[in-house]
Amino acid sequence: MWQSVRKHCHFSCVLLICLKSHMKPRKVKLVSVNTSVRLSYHNTGYNIKAAASVAWAVLLLPPSIAVFVIISRVSLLHPIQWISECVSLLTSATAIFSFILLCGVVLIVGFLNLEYYTVIPSIACSKIALLGQLLHPRQFVSSLVHCILGVIVAWCCAVTIGGRYQTLGYPCTQADGSPQLCLNEYQVILLLAGAFVGYCHSVLGVIHNMNYVSFHTVQQYKYLRFKGSLPLVVKCSAIQALYSVRNYLVVYFFLGKCSLHPLDTIAGLLDFSLLYHLWISGTFLLFTWYITLLLFRIFVTEVYSFPVQSSFTEDVHQCLPKVLTGQQPAILKFLALHDLALLSQHSPSRRSEVFSLSQPGGHPHNWNAISQECLSLLADLTQRLVAHHDTVATNGRAKSLSTGSDKKSLSSESTEDVMTPRPSVLIKTPASVFLRSSVGSPLTVPFTPDLDSPFSSPALRRLAGPVEQCSPWHGTVQSPHIMRRGPKLWSTSTGERGLQNKTEHVIPIVDPCAIWANECQMFQIMTCNCSMLISQLLPEASSQALFADTQSHIWALEGLSYLVKASFSEDQFGVVQTTLPSILSSMLVLQEAVDRHFKLPHASSKPVRSTSSMEDSSYKTLRFALRATLKTAIYRITTTFGEHLNAVQMSAEHQKRLQQFLEYKE
């Protein structure tokens, strides 16, 4: 598969090398942290994907520059002059220099995408938390970089448009007649507009979770997906640029009072050609960045087919069961689960490998590893939901217990529906399973102290064990379900596999992370206490946060149910039969928990759909998708097995529940 990607990259080896030099520290870090060379295979492939996306974005620059030149110099009255001017401009040295500059900009934007992306959105439960995200130093750096990049792009635009925007200074004569160089305000306004649009882009990116990368349920080839999204990108960038320019002009008008130039009056600002050029430049800027983002998303979420088993021992770590159960970056886990869901559905030959027995020994290692991993994911979600429900249910009682601490902080303004976390109980969140192993990559080092702050940026949290701010299951917690499970890795593995896991992977990185995460939580819980008193919770955000990583559970459910369905006719050795009771009961337990959750206020309210935005809001509806998938998964099993399910050993309550499904009454 990498072959094809390499072919794409082939055009711009130089760029690749350039980008790789950016990435080298990260890769080295990954390897050293994990004390194994194992991950490098997937990660290399993964970085190549990101690099390929940037390379494509660079390749798309010349056509977009050409379109920009044509549109910016439009003059319908002199078409021949217009075209010839455009052609001569496109072949000039300035255009080539601008192109090189823009390539650099796209490279940096691509690098920022790679650095900041996340497959689990960080959902701010309150406005204060959101503000915290915006004010975080790392976010500040990102905004600053975007501002600078915006200025660079705007300069390129100014040079390309030419005319009065061409130079920063122009010769003028002072009152006493001496010649002097004056500041060309037309170019200044364009450059500042670039900075403003860049800043807006970075701020909106945080507010709208622009760094969230979602996986599409409908598989399409990269080219078709890109083609399908292109009109949306154009529309979004045009609209976004329009709003940004409007806001920018307001700001400019009020802050630019001191200058003595024609542009400090309303009439001067309302010059049609100026507005048009501002808007066109803003659109061009956003378009190149959005295209980079879009390509990054498309390349990163492309399906990757992991081998199920390998006859060579050195390749075993690349196989699906190992990738699923091992300690991996979240993106790899997601890709592996996605691949599992697809193979269980479409690929009989790979399914037969899952059902096969080990040689020698005759143990169904593949099936055991996969099913245990999926079941532990489901159990994890169930516990999370139960804990959340317990918190909400015991809200009143918990509050009366913790009034002491509340009194200290502030007089209670918010009396309703805030949960009262207790800092004394520190539990590692389930979300922390998504530790990205590149903790301590060079970029984070300067900010390490800030890890404790509640205002850590999404990317930072992604690096150091992402924990949703104010996530309801953080501090809550008298629920025995949660007390029982200590800090753990990706999976709640059961019994001997857990032990084996520990011996295999016991991992130096967990400790600092756990500490960080704990400190982080401690601080978060304390600030949440304050912030929630100040600001109310955003409605349904807690529900969204609970299900933030639910895409993995959806794939686990699909994978399990399709495999169980296929086992009816394909499983020669009956390996699935042994796990069938636990699969069914864990699904039924989860179903119960989900049903209970949807009875809570705000849980079943649908978010407003925004179609005309680059924001990927699919995380907002993940809980509905989970509910539907869960039901379908249970029906898939009951429809396949029918009355045979009565022979499965299960508790009477679950039997009864299953009977409902057999009669199609759920």
Add this chain to the structure above:
Amino acid sequence: MCSLALFPPPLPCGQATLCETNNELLSRSASEDCLKQESSPLSLYFPRESLKPHSRTESSSKAAFLDHCETLWMRSAAAWRDAGLTGLLNEIANSSAEVPKWLSVSSGCVLALLQRISSFHGSLFPHLTLSSEDMIAEFSQVLKWSDCAVRAFAWHPHTDKFAVALLDDSIKIYNPKSATAPTLKHRLQRSVAAVQWKPLCASALAVACQNCLLVWHVDPCSLSTRPSSGCAQVLSHPGHSPVTSIAWSPSGSFLVSASPMDTNMMVWDVAAESCVPLQRVGGGGVTFLSWSPDGSHVLASTPAALFRVWETRMWTCERWPCLKGRCQSGCWSPDGSRLLFTVQGETVIYALTFTDTPGIPSNTKGPKAAAVVADLSETTFNTPGGDIVVGGEIQSLAWDPRGERLAVLLKGDPQARDRPAMIAVFKTRTSPIFELLPCGFVQGEPGTEPRLMQFHPNFQHGALLTVCWSNGRITHVPFYFLSAGMARHGLGGSPPQPRPEERPADYINQTLYTELTT
């Protein structure tokens, strides 16, 4: 190749088809039949007169209110909201007294230009000039959709319940095990073109409406007879209306919808209420969709002489240009390997075979050409009541879930009395070669013609064809046979047991029908 000449002659007047057993179609006189059918809980009768269709449109209610002087701004805003750009331009052009002359003249010019463009577009794709009701009638699988009392019908894929969409835009759900028959009504539920239950789900029913898609969630345990419109999800996409066809994926994960006005075929993730448009411009729209039972392919026909077969793994498609007209109807064999389809203006059934193994995306090359498997050109039968001409164009196809009976709804000629619409049923077999064998005609009471038909998805004793008749009656015609592929296909199913109250079917003669081969 099978033709209608091999069929047993139609029943004499006054007789209605009752069932197939012992390899022949049995009939009874219509009066007897009525009595028997009335007693069956699932046979329904919706007299045309009891259903009042919506006669007025939303905008026509304006006339009921007094004219009220609003400012131009208000009227323009309202026109923009109601009818978009053309409405706005119309409003400005019409109120020339209040706006500057140049504005009204220029908007008039733009309006004329827009009309010219749209008429040019319409001349490329003539179906775009139809009103949405006419368009649904044109492309629906139901014969004479616009004056049909039952406009859509859907069996639940797993249980014995079904949904019926009626002329008055309501949907009723009947379940023999439950006393309540919920009625679904919704503000947006207009001109229902199709309904379909979600597979692997007890409650979700998708409805193709004039302006949107509705997905109802009808709790099977609820005793309510009028579920509120809060139980319905509204799925809409700009430009995607009227919806004429929908299809759920057999795994229940996606819903695809088609509109002749929209070159996009929508793949909906219903839970998330999001859609992925799959655009192919050729053809000018999508009229009919059919998802193969194994989930690997989707048939999408267009208003032009072209249809597509999508492969659902990576959503790529093959183009199939037809020679004569558009693809009117199609159906898949149970294993998804064979597609039967008919073309408007032709009287034959074509077959396409897909031999590729599902799940290997690289190997999606299908067949190179379609083969004719049956000829349904007009054939004259001598009956005691006079000559009857059967055959001609085909309205729709239905294949029973075991792949043993194929029902073909022939359009007939509404003007001529001796050319009635008729359902011809074929027996199908796949080995050694695929062929269709004649079974017989299914007829109803005298003076009625079939409008819509569907096979029950899991009838234990053979196949059960449900037919909606022009007089508003819904009857069920069972075909009792022992499935040849039972041993292979059965997933936990028991061998069919004849119901005690039915006539004892002589299963020993199960293979007799092969003798009809010529």
